[in-house]
Amino acid sequence: MDLHVRHLSHRYGGTEVLHDVDVTIADGQIVCIIGPSGCGKSTLLRLIGGLERPTGGAVMQVGDAPPDSLNPLTYIFQDFALLPWRSVAGNVALVLEDHRLDRAARAEIVEDVLARTRLSDFRDALPRQLSGGMRQRVAIARALAVRPACLLMDEPLSALDSQTRELLLEDLLSLWLRERFTAIYVTHNLEEAVRLGHRIVVLSRRPGRIREIVAIDTPLEARMADPQALDRHRRHLWELMREEAMAADQELSETGREP
Numbered sequence: 001m002d003l004h005v006r007h008l009s010h011r012y013g014g015t016e017v018l019h020d021v022d023v024t025i026a027d028g029q030i031v032c033i034i035g036p037s038g039c040g041k042s043t044l045l046r047l048i049g050g051l052e053r054p055t056g057g058a059v060m061q062v063g064d065a066p067p068d069s070l071n072p073l074t075y076i077f078q079d080f081a082l083l084p085w086r087s088v089a090g091n092v093a094l095v096l097e098d099h100r101l102d103r104a105a106r107a108e109i110v111e112d113v114l115a116r117t118r119l120s121d122f123r124d125a126l127p128r129q130l131s132g133g134m135r136q137r138v139a140i141a142r143a144l145a146v147r148p149a150c151l152l153m154d155e156p157l158s159a160l161d162s163q164t165r166e167l168l169l170e171d172l173l174s175l176w177l178r179e180r181f182t183a184i185y186v187t188h189n190l191e192e193a194v195r196l197g198h199r200i201v202v203l204s205r206r207p208g209r210i211r212e213i214v215a216i217d218t219p220l221e222a223r224m225a226d227p228q229a230l231d232r233h234r235r236h237l238w239e240l241m242r243e244e245a246m247a248a249d250q251e252l253s254e255t256g257r258e259p
């Protein structure tokens with residue numbers, strides 16, 4: 001299933017947050033979204049996920065979701081959102097409880113997804129017994145359990161320390177190489193964007209408009225072998241971001257200025 005975002009605009013009251021955003025998310029690809037603080041990245045993700053209705057434009061699902069998909073558009077948030085009193089397996093099973101599945105089918109999905117995310121040995125652990133990185137792996141497992149057509153990831157690694165972030169980034173890469181999932185990945189981190197993104201959407205300061213869509217053709221598995229190319233992309237993205245971030249910063253200080 002592809003997602004077509006067409007002429008998407010959004011306002012909160014009198015404030016325009018997004019302006020005429022057009023992007024296609026192709027099946028099996030990761031599209032990263034970057035842009036200065038407050039430019040509307042999370043809003044764009046919520047509009048794509050159907051949590052809010054845009055004031056202009058549309059998001060179209062083109063093609064079919066996987067036939068067994070229980071929730072075609074599934075979120076992964078930065079704060080894991082696990083229930084502390086439920087085990088790892090219990091947290092994953094939670095998202096299946098609203099669906100008409102018998103106990104055996106549910107257990108099969110949970111075991112399958114724990115194996116795919118290499119969490120089987122931790123199935124009975126409680127969230128408080130796990131590191132931040134492992135908790136986020138549980139959140140990823142839980143999202144995969146509903147067999148999404150597209151994962152909507154809002155800064156999924158930003159609550160983690162830098163080493164854990166790197167480990168989880170590698171985890172996500174190897175998961176993508178095995179499963180070719182589709183994702184929209186909001187991040188502030190240019191390293192994550194150039195390591196994970198097939199395409200990187202750079203938004204301008206608010207109201208977020210598309211400044212540029214950067215395509216990276218190097219396959220994900222080959223990127224670490226070509227650090228110069230990654231660095232070139234990272235520098236290009238920073239040039240785009242820098243101008244926007246500086247202008248956004250200026251606007252904030254101007255609004256705060258005494259008359």
Ligand SMILES: Nc1ncnc2c1ncn2[C@@H]1O[C@H](COP(=O)(O)OP(=O)(O)OP(=O)(O)O)[C@@H](O)[C@H]1O
Binds near residue numbers: 038042043206
């Ligand atoms: N529910 C809401 N009601 C009113 N204004 C909102 C609402 N949600 C977001 N905004 C405003 O819309 C703008 C965009 O917010 P959004 O969270 O989408 O930006 P962002 O790019 O994800 O920011 P950040 O990088 O800081 O996470 C901000 O000015 C924010 O204050």
